[in-house]
Structures are given as structure tokens and as C-alpha cells.
Amino acid sequence: MNRHHNHGHAYVVSRHKEVGRLKWVLTITLVFMVAEIVGGFFSRSLALLADAGHMFTDVAALSLSLFAMRLAQRPPSKTKTFGYVRLEILAALINGATLLVIAGLILIEAWQRLRSPVEINGIMMLSIAILGLGVNVVGAALLRSHAHDNLNVRGAYLHVLGDLLGSVGAIVAGVIILTTGWAPADPIISVVIALLILYGAWKLVREAAEVLLEAVPTHVDMDVVLDALRSIEGL
Template identity: 40%
Template sequence: MTKHQHTDSDMSGRRFFWVTVLNVVITIAEFVGGAVAGSLSLLSDAFHNLGDSLSIVISYFAHRISRKPQTETNTYGYRRAQIITALLNALALILVCAILVIEAVRRISHPEPINGTLMLTVAVIGLAANVISALLLSSGSKNNLNMRATYLHIMSDALSSVAIIIGGILIQIFNWTWVDPAVTIAVAIYIMYESAPIIKETIKILMEGAPTNLDFDAVKNDLLALPDVKGVHHLHAWLIDENNIIVSVHVNLSDMKISKAEVIYDQITKILKTKYGVCHVTIQAEASRGVNQDIIYDQGKDIP
């Protein structure tokens, strides 16, 4: 691991730590404030933050596990620990939101008195802490699904705080107690909507799905343009995580020495890595076998 990677990992670790501390503070404040004020949106956000705190801790350990080197039992390493965590975090968000919507509907039918002033004060504190947490995680969330899922937790909390602040103001001015559960429903729907793409992407990775930006026909044409490459078939591409693409491919070469074939191997590897962002390439050379077969293996059978 390079010095840059160590530094980046250490920074991510520190960010996870401080975000966890901030979430614990928010959780305690909202549990107490929600119970005293009688606010469902505050209590629901407190449960949400409690789940976030746990998910952030899990995300941190997944981040640490993903740094472990390859072993005989995990030859591609442990990067998918973060993918699994991202999936579990997103699923947990949807489950919590569904429960909150059910309770909010009940509250609309049976409204309860709410202390708008206390609700507003706690929500402002929560918003400040969430904004700081979001800033700590924003840079790492661009290229890391695990941090992106955690970042989504934080952003959803910030949105919840904004909605609760608006609700608190309306309750103070107009005594509209129905605003509290209505805010809960609106925020829950938004969180579920934002969680769906993470679930879709993580499942695709875990199912060995090919990256959407990899043009198989373009890859085939680029490889066929190389001298002595007569055919390209049985190309398999999959993602280890959201940033690392693995490719295996069969190529038909002219009959030649291994030393000469290695030169072509290097050319193929360079094309796949520089043009298509592939991090690991496995090449199987053949003379005439499979020369007329498609680039994607599909003969109604299992993977050869």
C-alpha cells in the first residue's frame, strides 16, 4: 500500500470517528428532546441517528477490513466488505423509514400535543451537527460506495432536521400538530428514494455484474487491431468494488513463441488498463479454438 493510500485511509478513519461522535451527541439530544416535546419527528430522527451511529461504526470496520491484502482464501482481497456494508446500510434505512411512515400515519389520525419551541431548538442543534458530519464525509463519498451510503445517512439526517425546523416553526405559529407526522412521511419517502440506487449498485457488484461503462464491442475492435490477434471471445468483466474492474478474455493468436506472445499480452493489458480502467487482466491465448465464437459466451451452458 502506498503512502498516499495509507494517508487517505487514516483520514477516512478519523472522519468516521468524528462523525460517529457527532451522531451519538445528536441521538441523545433528540431522544431527550423528542420525549419531552412529544415530537414524533424528533423521536423518529433519534432512532434514525442511532441506526446511523451503528452503521457508521460498521462502515468504519468494513473500511479497515477492505484494506487487508489478498490471501489464499481471498485472492482478490477484502474490498467487498464495504460493498456488503453499503447494501446493509441502505436496506436498514428503508426498513426504518417504512416503520416511521406507519407510525406517522397513526399520529395523523390521533394527533398529540407538541412543544414546538423545544422541537425547533433540538432540530437546529441536530442540523448543525449533521452539516459538519456531511462536510467530513463529502470528499470520500464520491468514489466509495460505503462512504456514500454513510454520507447518505448523514444527508438524510440533515434534511430531516431542516424539515423538523420548518415543522417546529409552523407548530409555534399555527399550532398545526399534524405537520410533525407529515414531515416524518415526506422525509422517509425521500430517504427511501435516495437509498434505492445504492441497493441496485451494490447488488449488481455482488452479482458479478459487468460495469455499465465498458463497451465490449469497442474492446473487441481495439484488441483485433493489434498485430497477430485473430480473434477475441469469451470476455468476462466484473467489479470487485465500485472502482476496480476485473477482465478475463480469450484471444486467438498466430502460432508463436511464448516470449513473443508476452509482448502482445502487455499490449492488451495496456489498452484495457489505460483506455477502459481495468485493474486486473487475465488472458488465455489460443490458436484456432473458439475463433468464431462470440465475445460473450452464451451457449445455454454454465461458465466454461
């Protein structure tokens, strides 16, 4: 009984930590998004406004994760005997699908820029990318410890990680553009980042779908389970 109580208490504590960290990441992401919108407006930088749009998807994903976690705490009802726990898995599926769309849009934009290069302000790009990297490192660090145990948190974590990779790529591209003036560095690095996002998002979508379909977990060998059941006397 005591063990069950301790386990329940540990779960509640872990849940509060997850919610608290998601709130922190949502706050700093929202603040940075507003800063990018203001900076893009006054500097007339389309790149800053475009990145602010990407950050908006992160804000939406984090908000969805928090909303799902709150709904998941509702008790079961007559019509929903299992409760609302699977809303978190559904949120993870939606976040993963959103990432797939974002990666696809990045690939399309990169292809267009390779065909028709545009002039890029390397100094502004590099400055914002460095600031964005700091914000995303903090966000990723806050969510990383809970991303292994909770698919919903992992979806939010992958959104932040995608932005982090974007910041790193933008820094590399900014340095190349400033030192060599070679504009295609920006779309080429964007393609690499998009492919990394696609890989992580596909894994998340597949895992969430398997949970919703009640598939056998990948770490469970059904032959071993059946052998164990057959060995039970009287079964």
C-alpha cells in the same frame, strides 16, 4: 515504479482521511445521541427519545463502515485470495438496506399520525431540530468529499444526510406548528423526507449489488469495448 509508489502512497493517505473523518462523525453523532436521550428523559419528550433512536441507527451504520474498512485492510489468505476489500461493498449494501427499512418505518408512522394526530411541543421540537441540523451539517461536510469514490463511505454519508433532511423537515414543521398550530405538517413533511431517503438508499443498494455481482459498470459500453478488442491485430 515511482508512479506506482506515488499512487499507493496517495491511496493510503486517502484511506487514513476516510477513517479519520468517519471517527469524527461517529463521535459527534454519539455525543448528540446521548444528549437527546438525557434531554428526552428529563423533559419526558417522546419525540426526543424517538429521534435518539434514529441517531442510534446512524451510530450503528458508522461503526459498521469503520469496522469494514479495518477488515478490508487485511491481506489475502489461502481461502480468501481476493482479500477482504469487498467487505466495504457489503457494508454499503447493509447500510442501504437499513435506510430502506427506516424510510418504510417513517412512512408507517406518518400514516398513523395523519389518521390520529398527536399534540406536539413545537418549541422543543424546533430547538432540538436546529441543534441537530448543526451536528448533521458538520457530519455531512466531513464525509461528502469521500462519498463519491467509496460506496462504504457513501452509505454512512447517506445516513447522515437522511438525518440532515430530517432536521430541516423538523424545523419547517416546527415553524408551521408554532405559527398555525397545524399538527399534520409534521407527518406530511416526514413523508417527503422518507421518499428522498428511499431514492438515495435504493440507488446505493443497486450499485452495491452490481459490484458484488461483478456487473459491467454503467459508464462502460460493451459494444465499444468489443470493437476495440476486434481492432487489435493478432487477437
